[in-house]
Amino acid sequence: MSLRDWYPLALSRDITPGTSAGTRVEGHEFVVWRDAGGAAHIWEDRCPHRGMKMSFGFVRGDHIACLYHGWQYDSEGQCRHIPAHPDLDVPATIRIARFAVLEAGGIIWGCFNEVDGNLPRAPELPAATTPVRSLFIDCPAQRLTALIADIPFEGSAPNVTTRTGRIVGITLGDNVLIAAVQPVSGSESALHLIATGALESQHLKQISTWSEQLRREVEALTSKDNDGEIAA
Amino acid sequence: MSNPVLYNYDLDENCYKVRLLLSCLGIEAETIAVDVFPGNEHLSPAIRAMSPKGSLPVLKQGDLVLHEAEAILAWLARSQKPDKGFLPNDPDTFAHVMMWLAFSARELDVAVRARVTAMMDAPGDIDALRSGAREALRIMEDHMTRQHFDDVEYVAGARATIADIALFPSFALSRDYNIDHDAFPALRRWARAVRRIDGFITMPGIPDYH
Ligand code: FES
Numbered sequence: 001m002s003l004r005d006w007y008p009l010a011l012s013r014d015i016t017p018g019t020s021a022g023t024r025v026e027g028h029e030f031v032v033w034r035d036a037g038g039a040a041h042i043w044e045d046r047c048p049h050r051g052m053k054m055s056f057g058f059v060r061g062d063h064i065a066c067l068y069h070g071w072q073y074d075s076e077g078q079c080r081h082i083p084a085h086p087d088l089d090v091p092a093t094i095r096i097a098r099f100a101v102l103e104a105g106g107i108i109w110g111c112f113n114e115v116d117g118n119l120p121r122a123p124e125l126p127a128a129t130t131p132v133r134s135l136f137i138d139c140p141a142q143r144l145t146a147l148i149a150d151i152p153f154e155g156s157a158p159n160v161t162t163r164t165g166r167i168v169g170i171t172l173g174d175n176v177l178i179a180a181v182q183p184v185s186g187s188e189s190a191l192h193l194i195a196t197g198a199l200e201s202q203h204l205k206q207i208s209t210w211s212e213q214l215r216r217e218v219e220a221l222t223s224k225d226n227d228g229e230i231a232a
Numbered sequence: 233m234s235n236p237v238l239y240n241y242d243l244d245e246n247c248y249k250v251r252l253l254l255s256c257l258g259i260e261a262e263t264i265a266v267d268v269f270p271g272n273e274h275l276s277p278a279i280r281a282m283s284p285k286g287s288l289p290v291l292k293q294g295d296l297v298l299h300e301a302e303a304i305l306a307w308l309a310r311s312q313k314p315d316k317g318f319l320p321n322d323p324d325t326f327a328h329v330m331m332w333l334a335f336s337a338r339e340l341d342v343a344v345r346a347r348v349t350a351m352m353d354a355p356g357d358i359d360a361l362r363s364g365a366r367e368a369l370r371i372m373e374d375h376m377t378r379q380h381f382d383d384v385e386y387v388a389g390a391r392a393t394i395a396d397i398a399l400f401p402s403f404a405l406s407r408d409y410n411i412d413h414d415a416f417p418a419l420r421r422w423a424r425a426v427r428r429i430d431g432f433i434t435m436p437g438i439p440d441y442h
Contacts, residue, residue, distance in 0.1 A: 010417070011417070014417035019420070019424070021413065021417070022412055022413070022414045024414075055412075056407070058441040133417070133418070134417055136414075136415035201382050205378055205381055208374065208377055208381070212374055
């Protein structure tokens with residue numbers, strides 16, 4: 001797996017302690033989960049037993065359990081308990097691949113290249129942020145990043161202030177936002193939106209409405225692109 | 233008053249809505265199993281005498297016979313344990329509950345059909361049904377996102393109502409028709425809130441995290 005950069009995967013707020021969710025980067029499946037102590041983990045979304053998704057499972061304390069036959073893994077990814085063989089000392093080879101994780105700007109980031117020691121530089125984001133929401137959009141990440149400024153907010157055009165890799169700084173009216181774009185697959189993206197500073201619920205709702213319109217218009221354009229390709 | 237009688241099929245999500253509310257209200261019902269698949273027993277004259285389309289659930293109490301899950305939920309909430317607040321009197325909240333019940337009966341019907349098509353090989357264009365279901369789930373996701381901005385955990389307000397009960401199964405069972413929960417963070421948070429309602433029970437396809 002290349003994926004040598006930091007990829008945004010979820011808003012920190014949306015993965016509360018004791019919960020998990022599945023996600024994808026360029027089509028590769030991962031589970032993001034947070035243990036009861038508050039630490040976030042990113043693993044391959046595949047149980048070594050029969051290959052079922054770990055993201056369907058559930059968290060208990062600092063273990064995550066597979067939904068299917070209850071195999072339990074500790075935060076190192078090591079299988080610790082097999083309900084069908086409760087007395088078995090589980091072999092060290094039964095473990096799940098883990099990946100580097102960090103939280104910055106209220107977003108959980110993952111890096112999937114396992115070359116030791118040499119992680120890329122962490123994304124630089126303001127410390128005081130308000131999470132807005134994550135949206136999943138049927139549109140390739142690059143195209144989404146290019147289109148993001150095209151959807152008016154309360155009648156005026158957004159102003160894109162910075163674009164660094166997957167991070168877009170964008171001003172909507174008085175709101176200063178950061179959009180982190182996750183390439184979910186070749187045709188899908190997730191947009192993780194945070195605002196700098198504190199924001200009232202009324203403004204969060206306006207931004208949310210804007211983002212829904214963005215999703216509608218971007219998907220309409222993308223499906224037109226695709227129809228064009230089929231016709232061509 | 234005798235216990236209500238529920239004509240039930242365990243795998244039917246509309247029957248589950250009624251079982252779930254009964255459990256949350258703490259009411260015992262007499263359950264009569266109807267063999268929908270493969271028996272087609274819901275199309276029998278006996279059921280059709282109570283529910284012309286042969287749709288389940290059907291609830292009977294004395295002379296009262298009700299079909300349509302939304303109507304049954306409303307009747308149970310209002311007549312059995314009104315103090316539990318599952319159908320609030322306050323006009324604004326009441327209207328919001330009605331709005332989401334209509335949504336569940338109309339917009340989420342594609343989700344019900346997507347699941348039956350995917351699981352029981354019922355006729356239907358699964359791709360079209362699935363994309364319709366996703367559209368409906370997105371509307372719910374956008375709504376719950378707004379609720380959460382105000383720290384409101386349920387569909388129609390701070391407390392659970394029959395709107396939550398009516399909307400829950402289509403999301404909780406979405407993996408049955410191949411829609412993951414990954415893209416719905418606000419619905420995941422809401423589903424956890426629904427699981428916290430006193431008396432919450434599951435159905436086949438909705439995991440019980442033991
Ligand atoms: S597939 Fe995970 S425990 Fe069996």
